[in-house]
Amino acid sequence: MRLSRYFLPVLKETPSEAQIVSHRYMLRAGMIKQASAGIYSWLPLGYKVLRNIERIVHEEQVRAGHIPMLMPTLQSADLWRESGRYDDYGEEMLRISDRHGRDMLYGPTNEELITDIFRSHVSSYRDLPLTLYHIQWKFRDEIRPRFGVMRGREFLMKDGYNFDLTKEDALHAYNRHLVSYLRSYERMGLQAIPMRADGGPIGGDYTHEFLVLAETGESEVFYDSEITDLKFGDREIDYDDVAQCQAVLEEFTSRYARTDETHDAALFDKVPEARRRSARGIEVGQIFYFGTKYSEAMGANVQGPDGKSVPVHMGSHGIGVSRLLGAIIEASHDEKGIIWPEGVTPFHVGIVNLKTGDAEADAACESLYKSFTALGLEPLYDDTNERAGGKFATMDLIGLPWRITVGPRGLKNGVVELTSRRTGESEELPPEQAVARITAIYGLASA
Numbered sequence: 001m002r003l004s005r006y007f008l009p010v011l012k013e014t015p016s017e018a019q020i021v022s023h024r025y026m027l028r029a030g031m032i033k034q035a036s037a038g039i040y041s042w043l044p045l046g047y048k049v050l051r052n053i054e055r056i057v058h059e060e061q062v063r064a065g066h067i068p069m070l071m072p073t074l075q076s077a078d079l080w081r082e083s084g085r086y087d088d089y090g091e092e093m094l095r096i097s098d099r100h101g102r103d104m105l106y107g108p109t110n111e112e113l114i115t116d117i118f119r120s121h122v123s124s125y126r127d128l129p130l131t132l133y134h135i136q137w138k139f140r141d142e143i144r145p146r147f148g149v150m151r152g153r154e155f156l157m158k159d160g161y162n163f164d165l166t167k168e169d170a171l172h173a174y175n176r177h178l179v180s181y182l183r184s185y186e187r188m189g190l191q192a193i194p195m196r197a198d199g200g201p202i203g204g205d206y207t208h209e210f211l212v213l214a215e216t217g218e219s220e221v222f223y224d225s226e227i228t229d230l231k232f233g234d235r236e237i238d239y240d241d242v243a244q245c246q247a248v249l250e251e252f253t254s255r256y257a258r259t260d261e262t263h264d265a266a267l268f269d270k271v272p273e274a275r276r277r278s279a280r281g282i283e284v285g286q287i288f289y290f291g292t293k294y295s296e297a298m299g300a301n302v303q304g305p306d307g308k309s310v311p312v313h314m315g316s317h318g319i320g321v322s323r324l325l326g327a328i329i330e331a332s333h334d335e336k337g338i339i340w341p342e343g344v345t346p347f348h349v350g351i352v353n354l355k356t357g358d359a360e361a362d363a364a365c366e367s368l369y370k371s372f373t374a375l376g377l378e379p380l381y382d383d384t385n386e387r388a389g390g391k392f393a394t395m396d397l398i399g400l401p402w403r404i405t406v407g408p409r410g411l412k413n414g415v416v417e418l419t420s421r422r423t424g425e426s427e428e429l430p431p432e433q434a435v436a437r438i439t440a441i442y443g444l445a446s447a
């Protein structure tokens with residue numbers, strides 16, 4: 001993309017309404033614009049990152065054997081009356097009536113809708129196990145929407161639902177989700193720690209939240225510091241291997257780690273004092289096993305191997321896709337702006353032309369641009385007439401992990417400058433080598 005043709009409405013001033021750094025940078029970098037309280041338009045740069053996060057979530061869910069689909073945002077109140085949650089959900093639910101006076105609602109989650117789909121089409125244990133998921137907008141009429149996309153009213157969530165014959169099978173589904181979430185967050189450059197939590201309006205008392213530690217987080221958490229040393233990394237995992245998934249769950253949940261809702265001071269005291277931590281965290285996901293809560297209420301039964309009809313065991317599993325943008329920025333920024341991890345960056349590399357209009361500099365930039373594009377990478381080329389200082393400030397603010405600076409002086413010696421946004425370190429090297437370096441970083445074979 002050429003910056004001269006892009007839509008990147010960068011703000012010079014810090015917006016006064018933004019209280020936390022991720023919200024400030026998302027507004028300043030022209031990623032989002034508030035449409036009304038807790039509801040945002042996703043401008044091109046923000047939209048790109050949102051799509052990248054979605055892609056990682058999809059890839060990891062499909063890898064775990066879960067099946068993508070799409071359910072609507074608007075739902076009929078009748079299904080929620082069946083589960084009993086229409087009255088329970090309270091003021092957070094946005095209730096609407098259509099022209100015929102039918103009660104509708106903007107879905108805050110989808111347990112009812114998916115259970116209805118399941119009971120309409122599945123009646124035998126032979127069709128199990130089954131895990132369906134979608135990535136769809138949700139609406140919760142939060143009393144205090146704040147911090148930009150972090151606590152929105154309209155927000156994008158991945159929600160997945162497993163249907164199993166037995167509790168053991170459903171717990172395996174729970175473990176599969178835990179593993180796939182660890183992988184997903186690490187690919188986004190985040191450490192998200194599973195912590196024992198509370199079921200809330202979803203239900204069930206077996207649930208973990210995934211928390212990214214950050215001072216601006218809304219949750220208070222207590223944990224054994226040893227847990228922060230754990231990494232999933234690139235180990236192989238067979239999602240059908242029950243013991244292997246169980247072992248990962250045990251590895252990541254055996255140490256003390258709880259949100260304030262389930263915090264147990266007596267148990268916490270057993271952790272050696274030097275390792276006891278209390279901190280703030282951002283909840284970026286939650287997994288639940290709730291047994292037959294919805295299947296019993298809504299008659300989602302299957303015929304078991306013995307011919308008896310039994311309600312299925314279920315769980316639901318959510319990732320806060322839009323909230324993750326805020327969480328990633330909270331975890332990865334400096335005083336100049338955002339620092340995107342390679343896995344989610346909106347453009348792979350920025351190209352800064354120090355002297356737009358200079359024939360040699362223009363040609364060198366064009367050549368870099370073409371090389372990256374041919375390799376399937378997306379460069380953002382600043383071909384505007386802005387001063388060099390302004391160009392650098394914009395690149396630093398929008399946080400592309402790599403920048404190539406091209407100017408007449410360097411070109412005389414046959415070199416450009418490659419700069420890491422994270423470390424600030426720069427290196428001069430011939431353009432072809434800069435391309436090779438970047439392609440290697442993104443795991444592609446260079447030309």
Ligand code: 5CA
Binds near residue numbers: 150155
């Ligand atoms: N049905 C279950 C799992 S699919 C469910 O709704 N779980 S949840 O309530 O925990 O939401 C899942 C994730 O959505 C949360 O972990 C959080 O990351 C994100 N989320 C929840 N509320 C908001 C909100 N108001 N703004 C942005 N993200 C939110």
